[in-house]
Amino acid sequence: NAGVTQTPKFRILKIGQSMTLQCTQDMNHNYMYWYRQDPGMGLKLIYYSVGAGITDKGEVPNGYNVSRSTTEDFPLRLELAAPSQTSVYFCASTIGAEQPQHFGDGTRLSIL
């Protein structure tokens, strides 16, 4: 039982490039989330999903896209990378409302 797995762990992108951050969980959780954490700050919700085929925007969705074709996977896509997207990205999952969220160890993304 690996929990929530994020890949890659580190990545450097050039402005305007695109990439997909991968997230997979093996706990059969319906709810999945993407957050970004800027230095010295809390976590801001980018997108979330309450089940396969269902996604919705969080607090800071601009510049990102998601899809949820399976229960296990919830990839986050950056289409045109900008310096403001330099951050640490965390994926999380939970079995349902008012239950603890389980986090991956993050993807550290720098855009130069």
Next chain:
Amino acid sequence: GENVEQHPSTLSVQEGDSAVIKCTYSDSASNYFPWYKQELGKGPQLIIDIRSNVGEKKDQRIAVTLNKTAKHFSLHITETQPEDSAVYFCAASSYSSASKIIFGSGTRLSIRP
């Protein structure tokens, strides 16, 4: 929308002393309040949580209190140890929000030997 404020942003305590972190929330519909610990290079991990039908919860050296009327909740760590050094986040959510959690800005706790 929900807003969660957390204080202090940094806290340094002598090993063996107690540490207290305080949070306030704005949405009266919030009914679930988890606390997370984040160590360097890792994702946040749940250390304790409390629901709105409970005023206090304790797990060994860690306790959380909730005052629904005042909309604030606190984390208490007693007999602090070096391994307690980390960043702690409070959070709040409501059942109606699809389990979306709003996080506080974090408290960096340092334990002095």
